[in-house]
Amino acid sequence: MGIPTNQKEKLQTLFITFFKIGLFTFGGGYAMIPLIEYETVERHRWIKSEDILDIFAIAEATPGVIAINTATFVGYKVAGFWGSLLATLGVVIPSFTIISVISLFFQEFQSLEWVGYAFKGIRAGVIVLILGAVVKMGKKGEYTPLTVLILMLAFSLASFTDINVIYLLLGGAVTGLFYQVWLNRKQADDKRDEVKK
């Protein structure tokens, strides 16, 4: 994949990429994170690997579906308003089309045995993809005692309680802000000490 040189080409690539993401994302929620990461960071290099976690954090902390939020955000970063519109349309159109068709044959679809078998397999495959995303993004993480503690806490609370993820993200944000306040104080103190010397 070369780097698209003009706007039209960029918009086209955005649309196709997010159409693909919309088409191959099964199980919703976290299932599209691996594919989005692969396409936007590794393949097209629209997003820096250290920025993708920030985008997922914002996409999760704001209303709406993560896949669509991420599409809108990445689209905007790559090609402004039209980029966000085309990326969003791209990610929505596959499921829109498929569900429209299925709703006409709802009863029949439910009884398609082989579709059911395929999806039993896909469900196991999707777990592997998400695991891969954790490994990949985990490698990019910045590990200090504080971030490790936040990670363990978020993991345990999300796994073993019914807490809404938004509170976990808020908790993380507030902790990060306090840490920043503390850093500022410390820097100011260090400066004062230096001046005294």
Add this chain to the structure above:
Amino acid sequence: MIYLDLFITFFKIGLFTIGGGYAMIPLIQQEVVDHGWLTLLELTDFIAVAESTPGPFAVNIATFVGMEMGGLPGALTTTTAVVLPSFIIILLIAKAFTNFQQNKWVQGALYGMRPVVIGLIASAVLLLMSSGFIGHEAQINSVGGFFASLQYLEIIIFSICVFVYFRFKLHPIKLILISAALGMLFFGVLPMFY
């Protein structure tokens, strides 16, 4: 005015579901069932279908209810409505983010949010594994019951996928296709022989 009603309802669903995924099901259930658009049973059936079709669940259910209530125009109405709130909000944030990304406080907040995101995704793996590989809780009251409830075929497919995905660094879509083929092989083809 069914279209207006559909629009407002799904706009609300799009606006108030934070965290995405299946976190939105209670709200969707309340709105859709209370309006009499779907019965609880139809909704449960649809959730099963949505799991085997691509795309975010919110979009799937919006399109489905729209089609049921008002055909293609209805589906267009509901799908636009469910996407619109986040589209607008993200657009504003994306615009601001490019200016504020380097801001000390934004960086501070993100410093604390990044590990949360990794923790959340890791917990999704754990939850999916426990719901996919372990049978119904009712059967599990002893070590033997636990092993008896394990879904061995799913675990075998998972293991094969782990091996090929990490060993050959496959494209995610290829892994999806392989896992679908394995599902048909283990659940459809093999049972024919025993």
